[in-house]
Amino acid sequence: MDHAAAGPPEAQSLPGCYRHPDRETGIRCTRCERFICTDCMVNASVGFHCPDCAAGRTPGATGPAPAASRPRTLAGGTIAADPHLVTKILIGINVAVFIAVRALPDSFLADMVLIGRWPPAPFVPTEGVAEGEWYRLVTTMFTHQEIWHIGFNMISLWFLGAPVEAALGRARYLALYLVSGLAGSVFAYLLTSPITPVLGASGAIFGLFGATAALVRRLKADMRPVVILLVISLIFTFTRSNISWQAHVGGLVAGAVIGYAMLHAPRERRTLVQYGTCALVLVAVVGLTLLRTVQLT
The missing domain is CATH 1.20.1540.10 (Rhomboid-like)
Structure with missing residues (x-):
């Protein structure tokens, strides 16, 4: 029995960044596991974090991060936008x-x-x-x-x-x-x-x-x-x-x-x-x- 020749498999697309859906990415936040593009990923001690997790916010939440979970200076102070x-x-x-x-x-x-x-x-x-x-x-x-x-x-x-x-x-x-x-x-x-x-x-x-x-x-x-x-x-x-x-x-x-x-x-x-x-x-x-x-x- 003759079989029809199989065509090339369709290329599978990567998921989009949770903040920029039009940008395909294979990188996940190591905390919340959401997909993030190269513009959104923040270097962490292990892997990368999304902007929300890096700022100490609950994923999807808006507004400033809780004071206790914000990034801190060497002495424990809050990191400011203008450190000087x-x-x-x-x-x-x-x-x-x-x-x-x-x-x-x-x-x-x-x-x-x-x-x-x-x-x-x-x-x-x-x-x-x-x-x-x-x-x-x-x-x-x-x-x-x-x-x-x-x-x-x-x-x-x-x-x-x-x-x-x-x-x-x-x-x-x-x-x-x-x-x-x-x-x-x-x-x-x-x-x-x-x-x-x-x-x-x-x-x-x-x-x-x-x-x-x-x-x-x-x-x-x-x-x-x-x-x-x-x-x-x-x-x-x-x-x-x-x-x-x-x-x-x-x-x-x-x-x-x-x-x-x-x-x-x-x-x-x-x-x-x-x-x-x-x-x-x-x-x-x-x-x-x-x-x-x-x-x-």
Whole structure:
């Protein structure tokens, strides 16, 4: 019996991506097993995830992912769309204050700098931290008088702050920056002459130096570039006149302590250790401020 010749089998088409049905694909999400195209697949530790699973959403759900399941930074913070936003804002605040210092009378600058108690003088007011103006511990962190000073500090803030912010997340990074800056201000208030004006973001920036060292250690990367840069900065600090080494050292110590706590805290009680360390440093800041104020009054 003759048989008709069999024609070629029809080519079987691949399924379409769940988000782009017109795109054929053989790739599945390793979590929900839905088909995903190359534009939708997200690298995972094993295989690929669809955008919903990568963001921590239930497949098919809309809206933001639950906070507990969102992707996290090394320190447990939420990953932001712009990981350097806080650094940009801090630079903007410093630049705005610098412009105000240049444009307004000298009395504005005198009201912003950190200084203790002094006799009346043309440049400085007759009140300060010792008389209850604790706000100077903060305002001095954002105040610069010379263009080279703010230029050097803002370049340092960008190159040190941006990677630290990306590793910590916005809230933890801002806490580190402000507490380190306060520690630098308090060391200057405690150890310098009460008639010496102190200003600049260097205390907070040296805090970022300390946090950078903790970050490099956490990543198990080469520490030598950080150590070399820090040594050069400290040599410059102690050999140049008109530089507050007290603020630099205070910020560096606080930044190293807080940065280590942020990046090495045990996962099960990470938030408690991180913000608890910030709180302890703040307690030390308040205690040293009170101690110096008693000495000056």
